[in-house]
Amino acid sequence: MKRNIKSLLKFFLLSAVTVVFTVLVFRIFKSKQYPQHSIFDNRINGQEPLAPEDAILLVDNEKIDWQDYEQIKTDSLRKGPGEQGKPAFLSSSETKNYDKLYKVNGFNAALSDKIALDRAVPDIRHPGCKDKKYLKNLPTVSVIVPFHNEHWTTLLRTATSVVKRSPPHLLKEVILVDDFSTKEFSKKPLDDYLAANLSKVRAIHLPERSGLIRARLAGAREATADVLIFLDSHTEANINWLPPLLEPIAQDYRTCVCPFIDVIQYETFEYRAQDEGARGAFDWEFFYKRLPLLPEDLQHPTEPFKSPVMAGGLFAISRKFFWELDGYDEGLDIWGGEQYELSFKIWQCGGQMYDAPCSRVGHIYRKFAPFPNPGKGDFVGRNYRRVAEVWMDEYAQYLYMRRPHYKNIDPGDLSKQKALRERLHCKPFKWFMENIAFDLPLKYPPIEPGDFGVGEATPELCVDSGFKERDQVVGLSECISDTKKKGEQNFTLTWHKDLRVKGKSLCLDVSDPNDKADVALYPCHGMKGNQYWKYDVEKQWFKHGGNSRCLDCDPGQKRLYVRSCDESSRTQKWRFENVNLTMIADWENIGVQ
Ligand SMILES: *[C@@H]1O[C@H](CO)[C@@H](O)[C@H](O)[C@H]1NC(C)=O
Ligand SMILES: *[C@@H]1O[C@H](CO)[C@@H](O)[C@H](O)[C@H]1NC(C)=O
Numbered sequence: 001m002k003r004n005i006k007s008l009l010k011f012f013l014l015s016a017v018t019v020v021f022t023v024l025v026f027r028i029f030k031s032k033q034y035p036q037h038s039i040f041d042n043r044i045n046g047q048e049p050l051a052p053e054d055a056i057l058l059v060d061n062e063k064i065d066w067q068d069y070e071q072i073k074t075d076s077l078r079k080g081p082g083e084q085g086k087p088a089f090l091s092s093s094e095t096k097n098y099d100k101l102y103k104v105n106g107f108n109a110a111l112s113d114k115i116a117l118d119r120a121v122p123d124i125r126h127p128g129c130k131d132k133k134y135l136k137n138l139p140t141v142s143v144i145v146p147f148h149n150e151h152w153t154t155l156l157r158t159a160t161s162v163v164k165r166s167p168p169h170l171l172k173e174v175i176l177v178d179d180f181s182t183k184e185f186s187k188k189p190l191d192d193y194l195a196a197n198l199s200k201v202r203a204i205h206l207p208e209r210s211g212l213i214r215a216r217l218a219g220a221r222e223a224t225a226d227v228l229i230f231l232d233s234h235t236e237a238n239i240n241w242l243p244p245l246l247e248p249i250a251q252d253y254r255t256c257v258c259p260f261i262d263v264i265q266y267e268t269f270e271y272r273a274q275d276e277g278a279r280g281a282f283d284w285e286f287f288y289k290r291l292p293l294l295p296e297d298l299q300h301p302t303e304p305f306k307s308p309v310m311a312g313g314l315f316a317i318s319r320k321f322f323w324e325l326d327g328y329d330e331g332l333d334i335w336g337g338e339q340y341e342l343s344f345k346i347w348q349c350g351g352q353m354y355d356a357p358c359s360r361v362g363h364i365y366r367k368f369a370p371f372p373n374p375g376k377g378d379f380v381g382r383n384y385r386r387v388a389e390v391w392m393d394e395y396a397q398y399l400y401m402r403r404p405h406y407k408n409i410d411p412g413d414l415s416k417q418k419a420l421r422e423r424l425h426c427k428p429f430k431w432f433m434e435n436i437a438f439d440l441p442l443k444y445p446p447i448e449p450g451d452f453g454v455g456e457a458t459p460e461l462c463v464d465s466g467f468k469e470r471d472q473v474v475g476l477s478e479c480i481s482d483t484k485k486k487g488e489q490n491f492t493l494t495w496h497k498d499l500r501v502k503g504k505s506l507c508l509d510v511s512d513p514n515d516k517a518d519v520a521l522y523p524c525h526g527m528k529g530n531q532y533w534k535y536d537v538e539k540q541w542f543k544h545g546g547n548s549r550c551l552d553c554d555p556g557q558k559r560l561y562v563r564s565c566d567e568s569s570r571t572q573k574w575r576f577e578n579v580n581l582t583m584i585a586d587w588e589n590i591g592v593q
């Protein structure tokens with residue numbers, strides 16, 4: 001009996017210890033797993049699940065400095081043509097192939113041949129990027145580079161820079177998708193070169209000309225890593241480009257991240273910044289546009305910021321999310337509209353899109369497009385119609401208002417895309433416009449307001465831009481309507497709140513803050529500032545900028561300038577013809593504020 005009690009006690013004690021132990025282990029394990037949206041449970045499209053060692057990548061939020069200081073140091077010592085991103089030139093004996101290569105590439109390909117494939121590029125990141133650490137555990141990457149007849153050295157420089165500036169254990173592969181190039185070296189010589197010199201890079205050769213969109217899809221189907229990064233075929237990855245792209249995706253797999261795109265100058269191959277970033281947008285003819293950063297973005301210049309649409313060619317997205325979205329709509333032909341399709345899909349179907357300022361990639365913007373595209377008819381219009389019909393709901397009409405013939409284009413079968421939208425419970429376009437692209441309509445109104453006024457502006461003489469060009473100062477002359485002389489005196493106060501020479505994109509611009517500052521002509525930017533004018537009907541003033549200066553003149557010298565507004569001044573009173581009083585009364589609700 002005693003023994004029985006003893007063993008019973010023992011049993012209970014053991015059980016208790018086991019339970020406590022199990023709970024503890026379970027908790028530790030749980031706390032170490034990735035959050036729900038792990039990209040590491042990765043069974044998609046019938047492809048192999050990831051290797052077990054990848055699938056149990058544990059989260060710890062440990063962050064490390066990913067920068068390769070040894071490489072940064074060796075690179076800083078490199079000398080030679082184009083090194084450090086400095087402009088390079090051909091010597092007079094090297095110009096033999098200049099014209100021929102320029103014509104087939106749209107950039108100075110002869111110079112490219114002279115510049116090292118692994119040249120050093122300048123570190124033009126925001127200084128704060130150098131102090132940033134990123135998660136130690138980051139997903140692996142397949143880089144996909146479609147190309148058609150890309151020049152040999154610019155293509156290889158793209159691949160070389162990616163391999164050189166990516167941590168080897170993160171870069172699984174680089175896939176060059178040869179979209180039926182006709183240049184001989186795009187075939188066997190390329191395969192041989194890659195096999196001998198760049199083991200992680202391989203080329204796949206498409207059997208017919210497929211266009212950019214289908215070539216990207218073909219590359220994506222081959223890719224096996226966690227994250228897909230699409231690049232153009234004449235790009236250069238800059239220092240530590242990868243971790244800033246990957247971290248937001250590691251934190252939430254439904255995230256797409258774009259690098260900053262720098263400019264590789266087409267003539268000299270100089271590498272320089274484009275600007276300090278902006279949010280991607282579009283106007284209602286589907287031209288790609290940019291919106292200013294938001295105040296909170298400006299406060300954190302090294303943090304990724306939300307962007308309504310991507311520029312198109314360069315972005316990172318988890319493979320899982322890309323295929324959940326069905327990749328690109330396969331009904332899109334060649335190119336055009338695909339960046340809008342994917343961007344709308346990402347936002348409307350539960351994802352998000354960021355630009356990462358600390359990741360930079362240089363890109364050659366060609367001087368001209370050297371290849372005829374293989375598209376038939378208005379294939380871009382057809383693509384736009386598909387995107388509009390599937391994703392834009394009632395907003396599609398604003399596109400059709402400007403391009404009425406889209407209404408007559410047959411978009412083809414949309415049932416697969418519409419089913420996807422249904423299946424993923426994607427949000428309406430109105431949600432996108434009100435929450436993500438909320439400031440777009442102020443700059444690009446779906447329906448453009450009319451003008452506040454148009455005509456001569458005159459006290460005794462008329463403002464006359466005199467057929468001048470940009471940067472020239474504007475003066476006064478006798479009014480045409482009185483004298484029948486020649487002049488350019490018809491101005492429009494547009495809904496952008498600028499004064500345009502009628503029929504031109506030149507604006508009255510004042511940049512000088514001093515008294516009697518000159519008024520000059522400058523290309524209209526529609527961003528207020530130096531070009532902001534408000535007409536005060538009662539006082540007959542043209543008020544300039546944010547401060548209290550008014551358009552003023554010296555009729556004797558026929559000079560035009562701005563001065564502090566003064567109620568008693570006669571020279572500040574301007575008769576302005578054809579003012580729309582209804583619109584002036586509604587000033588605050590129209591266009592930019
Ligand atoms: C490998 O690269 C070297 C140096 O650029 C080049 O000379 C060689 O031809 C390449 N190998 C192949 C097989 O193309
Ligand atoms: C200025 O433009 C308006 C609107 O088009 C027109 O009605 C007017 O006649 C023009 N005035 C002159 C002087 O050309």
Ligand SMILES: *[C@@H]1O[C@H](CO)[C@@H](O)[C@H](O)[C@H]1NC(C)=O
Nearest residue numbers: 449450451579580581582583
């Ligand atoms: C003035 O603007 C309003 C609102 O845009 C417009 O409906 C009206 O036709 C305009 N009036 C004139 C005379 O142009």
